[in-house]
Amino acid sequence: MIKKIIWALILLSGIGFYLWAEFAGDDWLEAFNAERQQAAAEFFAKGEEQGRVKTDAACFDDAIGQIAECLSISCTVDAGQYLRGCWGVAERAESFCDGVPEFQQEKSEEEKEWARFACYDLNSRGDGCRLLMRQKQQHCATQ
Template sequence: MKKKLWMALLALVVLGGLVLAWMYNTGWVDDFNAEQNRVLQERTEAGLQFGTRANQKQCLDQALADFDGCLGYQCTVASGRFLKACLSKATSSEGFCDGVPEFREKPSEDDKEWAKDYCLDKNIRGDNCRLLMRQQQLFCSP
């Protein structure tokens, strides 16, 4: 019984390796990476353009609206790129940084609660909304 389990695991590892080798050799990984880079560049440019005619709060609101319903890492990163670029060009919003916890590399439980509560209060769906809120923390920290 144990031998069959080990053989099944070995077969699974070998099969996984073959699939990865096939994906790499067919250029699938390169195509995927190129597409992701294109999307990130587009979102950065969109953020820069939006930021030239927006204030900081409008940048955050737009990034969260675009993000709403995001269920993957790629859309989280793309929304973060938009927000960061937008904030770099936006005009100031009074009170934008009021109550925003200072950014820390490792967020505290209070930081996590602040982000979670903000996302829930705004009814933003998406598992990684709190990661987007860390952009505001980073922007507002000295």
């Protein structure tokens, strides 16, 4: 009897999800994408504003602080947008890129280890930190 109830709930959930996806999914996705684009633009602009009075190292510290407060992927994306804006106008800190491995399209084990230990040193152990470290590599490669 319990198995029949569970299967009925699974079937009803599946039908409910299908109906939602068919009739409301596109609207939800469109609204979500618009919201994320607006957030990205706002974080980029905030980064540009802050970058006018900061160094690239200070921009990076700000972004690490942002992801420390929020561990979701959207916070990491927002911090990345902030960095792009900030680094676009910030002055270069003299030693910011010291010890940063050369950027490569395919990450090496050395790069992964560098990012992991750099994040440990920053007391930021989430995936967001390693993604920001990857951005740091790209930034330093273009300097």
